[in-house]
Amino acid sequence: MIQPSLKDLGRGFAEPAVCSQTVFRQALDALSLPGRLQFLDLSGPMQSMQAPRNAHPAAAALLLALLDQDCKLWLSPGFDESDAATWLRFHTGCALVADSKEADFVWVASPLEMPAFEKLAQGTAEYPELSATCVVQVMGLATSDQAGAWSISGPGINGTSHLQIDGLDSEFTAQRRASQAHSPCGVDFIFTHGVSLVGLPRSTLIKD
Amino acid sequence: MYVAVKGGESAILNSYDLLAQQRRGDPAVEELSVDQIRQQLRLAVDRVMTEGSVYDPQLAALAIKQSAGDLVEAIFLLRAYRATLPRLGYSVPLDTAGMQISRRISAAFKDLPGGQVLGPTYDYTQRLLDFSLLATGAKAPVARQAQASTEATPRVVDLLHHESLLETQPAPSGDPDPFDLTRQPVRFPADRSARLQNLARADEGFLLAMAYSTQRGYSESHPFVGEIRFGTVNLSIAPEELGFEISIGDLPITECQMINQFQGSQEQPPQFTRGYGLAFGHSERKAMAMALVDRALRADELGEAVTAPAQMQEFVMSHSDSLESSGFVQHLKLPHYVDFQSELELVRKMRHSFANPKDAHAAG
Amino acid sequence: MLPVETITPSLVRDPRINFAYLDERTKRMIRRAILKAVAIPGYQVPFGSREMPLPYGWGTGGIQVTASIIGPVDVLKVIDQGSDDTVNAVNIRRFFQRTTGVEVTTDTTSASIIQTRHRIPETPLREGQVLVYQVPVPEPMQRLEPRETETRKLHALQEYGLMHVNLFEDLAHYGHIATTYDYPVLVNGRYIMSPSPIPKFDNPKMHLNPALQLFGAGREKRIYAVPPYTSVESLGFEDHPFEVQRWDAACELCGSRESFLDEVLMDDQGSRMFVCSDSDYCGKRQAGIP
Numbered sequence: 046m047i048q049p050s051l052k053d054l055g056r057g058f059a060e061p062a063v064c065s066q067t068v069f070r071q072a073l074d075a076l077s078l079p080g081r082l083q084f085l086d087l088s089g090p091m092q093s094m095q096a097p098r099n100a101h102p103a104a105a106a107l108l109l110a111l112l113d114q115d116c117k118l119w120l121s122p123g124f125d126e127s128d129a130a131t132w133l134r135f136h137t138g139c140a141l142v143a144d145s146k147e148a149d150f151v152w153v154a155s156p157l158e159m160p161a162f163e164k165l166a167q168g169t170a171e172y173p174e175l176s177a178t179c180v181v182q183v184m185g186l187a188t189s190d191q192a193g194a195w196s197i198s199g200p201g202i203n204g205t206s207h208l209q210i211d212g213l214d215s216e217f218t219a220q221r222r223a224s225q226a227h228s229p230c231g232v233d234f235i236f237t238h239g240v241s242l243v244g245l246p247r248s249t250l251i252k253d
Numbered sequence: 254m255y256v257a258v259k260g261g262e263s264a265i266l267n268s269y270d271l272l273a274q275q276r277r278g279d280p281a282v283e284e285l286s287v288d289q290i291r292q293q294l295r296l297a298v299d300r301v302m303t304e305g306s307v308y309d310p311q312l313a314a315l316a317i318k319q320s321a322g323d324l325v326e327a328i329f330l331l332r333a334y335r336a337t338l339p340r341l342g343y344s345v346p347l348d349t350a351g352m353q354i355s356r357r358i359s360a361a362f363k364d365l366p367g368g369q370v371l372g373p374t375y376d377y378t379q380r381l382l383d384f385s386l387l388a389t390g391a392k393a394p395v396a397r398q399a400q401a402s403t404e405a406t407p408r409v410v411d412l413l414h415h416e417s418l419l420e421t422q423p424a425p426s427g428d429p430d431p432f433d434l435t436r437q438p439v440r441f442p443a444d445r446s447a448r449l450q451n452l453a454r455a456d457e458g459f460l461l462a463m464a465y466s467t468q469r470g471y472s473e474s475h476p477f478v479g480e481i482r483f484g485t486v487n488l489s490i491a492p493e494e495l496g497f498e499i500s501i502g503d504l505p506i507t508e509c510q511m512i513n514q515f516q517g518s519q520e521q522p523p524q525f526t527r528g529y530g531l532a533f534g535h536s537e538r539k540a541m542a543m544a545l546v547d548r549a550l551r552a553d554e555l556g557e558a559v560t561a562p563a564q565m566q567e568f569v570m571s572h573s574d575s576l577e578s579s580g581f582v583q584h585l586k587l588p589h590y591v592d593f594q595s596e597l598e599l600v601r602k603m604r605h606s607f608a609n610p611k612d613a614h615a616a617g
Numbered sequence: 618m619l620p621v622e623t624i625t626p627s628l629v630r631d632p633r634i635n636f637a638y639l640d641e642r643t644k645r646m647i648r649r650a651i652l653k654a655v656a657i658p659g660y661q662v663p664f665g666s667r668e669m670p671l672p673y674g675w676g677t678g679g680i681q682v683t684a685s686i687i688g689p690v691d692v693l694k695v696i697d698q699g700s701d702d703t704v705n706a707v708n709i710r711r712f713f714q715r716t717t718g719v720e721v722t723t724d725t726t727s728a729s730i731i732q733t734r735h736r737i738p739e740t741p742l743r744e745g746q747v748l749v750y751q752v753p754v755p756e757p758m759q760r761l762e763p764r765e766t767e768t769r770k771l772h773a774l775q776e777y778g779l780m781h782v783n784l785f786e787d788l789a790h791y792g793h794i795a796t797t798y799d800y801p802v803l804v805n806g807r808y809i810m811s812p813s814p815i816p817k818f819d820n821p822k823m824h825l826n827p828a829l830q831l832f833g834a835g836r837e838k839r840i841y842a843v844p845p846y847t848s849v850e851s852l853g854f855e856d857h858p859f860e861v862q863r864w865d866a867a868c869e870l871c872g873s874r875e876s877f878l879d880e881v882l883m884d885d886q887g888s889r890m891f892v893c894s895d896s897d898y899c900g901k902r903q904a905g906i907p
Contacts, residue, residue, distance in 0.1 A: 061641060062635070062636050062641060063636075063688070063689065065641065065644070065645070066636075066644075066686075066687075066688045067688060069648045069685075069686070070686065070688065072648075072652060073648075073651065073652065073655065073686065073829070076652055076655045076656055076844075077655045077829045077842070077844040077845060078744075078844070078845060110645075111645060111648065111649060111652075112645070113642050113645045113646070114642070115436070115642075115646065116649075149649075169773075170773035170774070171769050171770065171772075171773040173657050173660060174650070174653040174654075174657060174660070174662045174663075176653070178649075178652065178653075199805075200658045200805050200843075200844040200845075200846065200847040201655075201844035201845055201846060201847070202846060203827070203845070203846045204846075228807070229657050229660060229807065229808075231656075233652070233653070233656040246655065246656035246657075247656055247657070248656060248657065248658060248805065248844075260702070261702040261703055261704045261706070261707040262702075262707045262711070264704060265704055265707055265708060265711075329668070329672065332668040333668045333669065333670050335668070336643075336667045336668040336669070337635075337638075337640065339640070434665075435665065435667075436646075436665050437665050438663035438664055438665055438666070438838045440663070441765060441766045442766070567763075567764055567765060567766060571765075576668060576672065576673050577673045577674070577836050579672065580672035580673030580674035580675060580677075580836060581673060581674035581753070581836055582674075583672065583674070584672070584674035584675050584753065587675065587697070587705050587734075588697060588698045588703050588704075588705070589698075589735070589814075590698055590879060590880075591698045591699065591735050591736060591798070591815075591816055591877070591879065591894055592735060592797070592798040592799075592814050592816065594816070594877075594878075594879060594880055594894075595797035595798045595816040595817065595818070595862060596797055596798075597880065598797070598862050598864075599793065599795065599797045602793070603791055603792070603793060606792060
């Protein structure tokens with residue numbers, strides 16, 4: 046992990062209260078309307094944010110907005126050569142953990158580094174909320190009905206809609222289906238690509 | 254013609270004026286100062302600080318002035334203020350053994366190192382109204398001897414450790430941080446640090462009633478006052494950057510150690526068990542009630558049957574906070590006419606069915 | 618838009634108070650709870666509820682939720698018993714004006730956030746709106762089983778026999794289900810939830826609603842959510858299905874026969890009349906606005 050000096054550390058939010066609220070609303074839209082693409086608006090007070098190396102701006106902004114001293118964060122190896130850890134530690138006070146199973150938030154640099162579900166906190170039947178929120182950077186996001194796209198339904202989706210996430214392998218849907226057998230336990234995902242993000246809470250049903 | 258009710262906003266604004274007038278009382282009478290409250294209603298200030306969970310006598314006195322003496326309202330004001338304060342860190346645990354004693358008694362022992370120091374107390378006064386206090390301008394009273402003592406006054410619980418007569422309470426393994434229920438929601442069963450925090454902030458009346466119940470058969474623990482001490486303790490912090498402790502001031506507190514029924518088992522010889530109470534300022538009733546309820550809530554831990562309300566964690570901890578209890582009881586004053594309308598409609602329907610069984614039968 | 622004569626249009630924001638009153642760390646804690654609530658529809662997420670300047674029991678949960686989601690460009694409507702002008706709604710609205718400076722409105726259609734106590738607006742909501750409910754008792758089984766340690770297990774095991782038996786006992790006793798408000802619902806086929814003390818008349822509005830519905834219980838320290846387009850079914854029995862209230866009267870002011878009506882006592886002889894509970898809906902109908 047790189048330990049840059051403070052003066053080299055990228056800037057966070059220029060107006061923390063306003064920026065956190067705006068980005069949070071997008072996260073809320075993402076998880077309450079799964080499969081609907083959200084776009085981070087990098088104009089205005091957001092433009093001065095300097096995301097760390099290897100970070101999608103949407104993912105960096107999301108974690109910057111949501112994390113604080115009460116959160117445990119796990120970073121995938123793709124961030125080893127990046128200042129992501131220091132950036133988030135400095136701006137949010139979050140704690141870094143080595144074991145992904147202990148993390149409240151998991152930041153995955155690329156879909157190939159997606160941890161197995163059993164390595165993520167999924168909550169318990171009595172406390173299903175004690176589970177990870179996984180921010181995964183992927184190769185592309187699309188909502189059109191093309192070959193290979195998922196057909197999704199469930200809370201937040203009017204009927205059915207389509208979602209394509211580039212780079213995720215079939216292991217993911219298989220593991221997710223297995224995890225849903227233990228509903229309400231599960232993991233909640235937000236996928237990002239550049240400035241776009243899309244939510245996939247555990248409640249969404251995928252037909253692939 | 255009926256016109257829908259309007260003007261809620263102006264009613265509220267007018268209520269503020271009426272309230273301010275009520276609070277001030279007769280303008281011909283001199284206004285009460287915050288300093289006067291702080292000095293001469295100090296036991297009220299102590300209670301407001303303890304339940305308000307903020308040590309600041311000035312603010313507590315202000316809250317009492319603003320609430321016209323309604324202490325539960327004053328506690329609310331202080332708590333709401335506390336919720337806005339930034340957290341800077343934690344102090345080092347208070348060393349109550351090193352307290353500068355103003356008052357120190359033990360019911361368990363006739364005499365003990367440091368002695369029995371009666372100090373300032375209502376305990377042995379006769380509760381006769383003192384009409385001389387109707388007048389003002391009397392000379393300020395001066396006590397016959399110095400109040401504070403600098404003699405070493407070890408805690409009774411430490412004295413009893415020598416014979417291992419009293420259970421010790423080692424820190425849990427890993428020495429975890431105490432639970433802070435103002436930051437995280439409590440989960441049941443709650444650990445002792447969460448319970449003690451809840452009790453420290455608890456409404457004194459509720460806690461007193463719960464404590465009293467334990468003395469009347471609703472769980473029994475045969476308590477003795479091991480010690481009550483009231484005085485000033487030092488407050489220190491140990492910032493990481495410095496690597497050592499620095500004193501940042503001192504504050505008056507009241508500590509109560511209750512010694513309770515002994516426990517033993519096949520594997521362990523019997524020992525006395527403990528209950529603990531702590532409050533800001535001079536608050537003996539609160540500290541004692543807290544210690545009795547603390548012990549009662551340890552029933553699970555000590556393998557005792559949980560039969561009485563004072564032993565039920567969820568019952569005690571869910572009803573101890575005066576903000577919650579006062580808020581919810583008084584919320585009944587809020588408009589509930591929509592729900593009442595629903596009830597009216599149902600009762601009318603049912604009464605109709607009752608009076609006309611044939612109709613009811615047809616309707617199915 | 619109707620003239621906002623019932624509210625002070627501009628209460629300047631107090632710059633000494635952090636935006637929406639709560640400190641940023643508290644907002645984050647609540648926001649994280651909201652996100653988990655949305656991912657697990659109908660499940661009550663515990664959160665570290667703060668003391669607020671209004672008492673517990675008077676809407677602090679709803680206020681904390683609104684305070685955590687609201688931004689400078691939101692438009693806020695606050696109602697209590699369906700009206701913008703009841704004293705508690707006025708007090709809460711003024712609180713937000715003072716701490717955020719956001720635009721406030723009585724118009725249901727132009728609000729982006731609607732905080733409500735005990736009613737769902739008659740005017741259908743649309744996607745993008747957020748309805749924040751004030752909840753006194755989040756646990757639907759609390760009256761039957763006060764211990765949270767027990768109800769938590771029942772929710773975990775999806776064991777809701779207690780609720781069905783309770784409703785059934787009403788039928789046996791009175792011939793009717795005696796619950797007329799805070800009528801329990803099953804969300805997304807999984808969790809039984811308290812919809813808050815809205816009249817059962819309003820329950821059908823929750824089902825597949827395009828708006829996001831958030832629920833805040835400050836005193837009991839729980840947040841829960843119903844995402845848009847989510848199934849919300851009121852409990853019932855095959856031979857005694859759920860049914861809503863009906864009136865024989867119409868609203869005296871606007872003539873509506875579709876809305877929830879408040880009873881107003883006219884004199885001490887027992888004469889009464891009925892008017893819409895939803896003041897915005899009724900006012901628009903009176904003015905002929907669709």
